Amino acid sequence: MRRSPTDVPLKLWVVLARAFDAVERHSRASIARFQLGTTEFGVLEVLYHKGELPVCEVQRRILVESSSTTYVVDKLVQRGLVRRRASGSDRRVTLLALTPAGRQLIARIFPPHAAAMRRAVGALPARQQAAALRLLRALGTGAAERLTAKEADHDHD
Amino acid sequence: MRRSPTDVPLKLWVVLARAFDAVERHSRASIARFQLGTTEFGVLEVLYHKGELPVCEVQRRILVESSSTTYVVDKLVQRGLVRRRASGSDRRVTLLALTPAGRQLIARIFPPHAAAMRRAVGALPARQQAAALRLLRALGTGAAERLTAKEADHDHD
DNA sequence: AGAAATTGTCTCGAAATCGAGATACTTGAT
DNA sequence: ATCAAGTATCTCGATTTCGAGACAATTTCT
Known part of the structure; x- marks a missing residue:
């Protein structure tokens, strides 16, 4: 921690x-x-x-x-x-x-x-734009999933 | 275009x-x-x-x-x-x-x-977090520079 | 079929944020 | 030394955004 x-x-x-x-x-x-x-x-x-x-x-x-x-x-x-x-x-x-x-x-x-x-x-050069695109997509969907997961937690406690 | x-x-x-x-x-x-x-x-x-x-x-x-x-x-x-x-x-x-x-x-x-x-x-796994960090830093500072550059344009036109 | 939960849209009042500009001070140029 | 330009903070009014909740329609579960 x-x-x-x-x-x-x-x-x-x-x-x-x-x-x-x-x-x-x-x-x-x-x-x-x-x-x-x-x-x-x-x-x-x-x-x-x-x-x-x-x-x-x-x-x-x-x-x-x-x-x-x-x-x-x-x-x-x-x-x-x-x-x-x-x-x-x-x-x-x-x-x-x-x-x-x-x-x-x-x-x-x-x-x-x-x-x-x-x-x-x-x-950002094109190649790095493409890399950033991939990483941000993963980051965004991952964070969004963890959000709805947390909401579900709240619901059943 | x-x-x-x-x-x-x-x-x-x-x-x-x-x-x-x-x-x-x-x-x-x-x-x-x-x-x-x-x-x-x-x-x-x-x-x-x-x-x-x-x-x-x-x-x-x-x-x-x-x-x-x-x-x-x-x-x-x-x-x-x-x-x-x-x-x-x-x-x-x-x-x-x-x-x-x-x-x-x-x-x-x-x-x-x-x-x-x-x-x-x-x-995002640690390795990809580090990669995203680098790319976003470059993206952010690049965009910020282009902002102030544009403001300067406005000033002298 | 009927009850319960979910979804889609909107209303209303409150809160956050902005933009323009006022004021005071500082810096830099001449 | 003076003047112009720049910087720091704040005020005020307007706009944007939110959050809670009302309401109707739909879907899910039994």
Whole structure:
């Protein structure tokens, strides 16, 4: 339990947070050019690439809580970029899709944003990007599994 | 400029965000056990490990904006965990330090939190943790440099 | 079929975070 | 010595995000 001078797990967490922060600043700045917040952009982007989706599916992909998702979607609907529609098969779910205006907007701004993000991570050579991709994928899914496992613990105690 | 079916940089950004989110949930949950927010914990932790520091130094390490730092420090001062003190050498700066109560608190809760974070990233074997550490460090500093470079661009145009 | 647990969405109030800018001090250039 | 630019901290108002929980619909279990 004692912390050695090089406690790799703890450092990994710090460095992960710093890397995320630095790259996210690129993302924020890039998206701000288009008068959008990152979460709003996230909704538009996922609908653009995946097509019509239930709210809960969008929520999982943009990594915010459900109440925040409702809030952001409200704004996008008011702006006429997204529309809601009841699902036929499951009457709990609301399906989200881009309006023509929304599609036009995201089609226009996605490419320059993608370019900004390529630049943001571009300090890492391609080979190392691929390595980081693999490691982060394993780290993320591993951590996520351990989260749901812990929740299960709580449930039966 | 066209997006190939495997656009590594873009995927890297997505996977980075997901990994950060998953690990951060562990952190949040662990810290919530002690009735603290992550930012409050961050302040206590940095003061615990680095000793008395100027506000701006703390700010840089906890990765929030200066106005948020003031807000969080206010709360910690009100709770009697941190104290402010004017610097002798530079009259702009306020130095922050733990009170005895603050030191006692963080000394008690840091070890179990560290253990939780080791578990959070523990799905990755030690060797891969070390590799991820190196790659993320390079990614983070690279992205940060490109940020300040871009700011400089804006300044002279 | 009926009860219990789960899931999907939303409401509401509270908390965290930001951004712009005010103020005071320091540093660097001329 | 003065002035411009930069830095440190804080204030204030607005925005974003969360958390708890309400409610309806679905699924699972018996």
